[in-house]
Amino acid sequence: MIAIVGRGNVATHLFEALSNKTEVCMVNPRTLDSLPLDADIILISVSDNAISEIAKKIPQSDAIIAHTSGSIPLEALDTSHNRTGVFYPLQTFTKGVSLDYREIPFFIEGSSPEVIKKLKNLGSLISNNVNMADSEQRKKLHLASVFACNFTNALAGISKQILEEAGIDFSTLIPLMKQTVNKLENLTPEKAQTGPAVRGDSIVIDTHLKMLENQPEFQKIYSLLTQFIKNGQI
């Protein structure tokens, strides 16, 4: 029996992914009142700053206690339990948006080879992509994903606002964004880079900066990323 403590996006998606593969239940993190005493693995899937506190409230048992966070070290669970682990899915979860779970990379850490094995088996139930990562590696994975996902989405938000001024629907950019990612399956970002910055096309760059004069925040981001690409730092 797998118990998922939490009710946010990650908890909900993990429950959905596991529910037709194994016996699984969701547990309210505030009360823990439905926590099954015979759980084999208890996944704590709550906000980072609540993980330790919830772990302390879980009664000691033979269960493996694992969290699902990119940023929190394994040791955060140590104080209250012996068999601890991390079960980190590298993905952006949004309620109501379905996912192909088999493609999601999971990163496992565990307090013993036996814990690692059990968490790997759990990951393999839903994903073809189960890996190991220690707490330092996981922190870097999380940081990298902020650039690749969260910031990419923010850039899409800027694009949308620019297109709105021209009366053009944002959806027109989706094929371009898909191809931007698809290229990275075969090319490094350095080789995949296109656009005025990498060409050193200062006429276009100056025109764009001028177009953004009334949007100083967009202009700052444009300048910084253009300079970064021009400097050959990607």
Added chain:
Amino acid sequence: MIAIVGRGNVATHLFEALSNKTEVCMVNPRTLDSLPLDADIILISVSDNAISEIAKKIPQSDAIIAHTSGSIPLEALDTSHNRTGVFYPLQTFTKGVSLDYREIPFFIEGSSPEVIKKLKNLGSLISNNVNMADSEQRKKLHLASVFACNFTNALAGISKQILEEAGIDFSTLIPLMKQTVNKLENLTPEKAQTGPAVRGDSIVIDTHLKMLENQPEFQKIYSLLTQFIKNGQI
């Protein structure tokens, strides 16, 4: 007969896309020596700053003269020809990387309804997504695509470097990046935003900034985009 003047990424891809749909030839932009006198449409697909010059060198004829640039106004072709247009594909072209052309949005502008009709017909040979855009709209499309494509690729480059430090292959981020784009088919960027900045998770943000202390350029980009998201500007 369609003549494509150029030999860069866009010219090569347009030639490939059109070659099994209609009669098409590629013309060396330096010499123009193989330019067919009976061409119906001449597509000038060269770097922005060479477009006007090449247009002037093309002998006057009944052909439609069109360029394929996002940034150059239609008027850049006016001085030397009567029937002028723009045939702008919104996509990132890299030699050797194949594409599903039917999904590429094309944006058309023309000096007369007849020119517009002919360029639309040309676009429809290869794409299901042919639209109109005047020069101002096209400039905004190009600017938006710099954020959505060129800058997104640069962020991927940063992610790759962060993962390299942890000995993790960049390919592990591809499913996350794909889902980041897929979500935007159904959600606005505002609703799709996840991560520490939108959650206001200052502990994670401070940890990330500290991790980037030895990479001041990455740190600057992290700060600026985090602030942008925190301010609710996406």
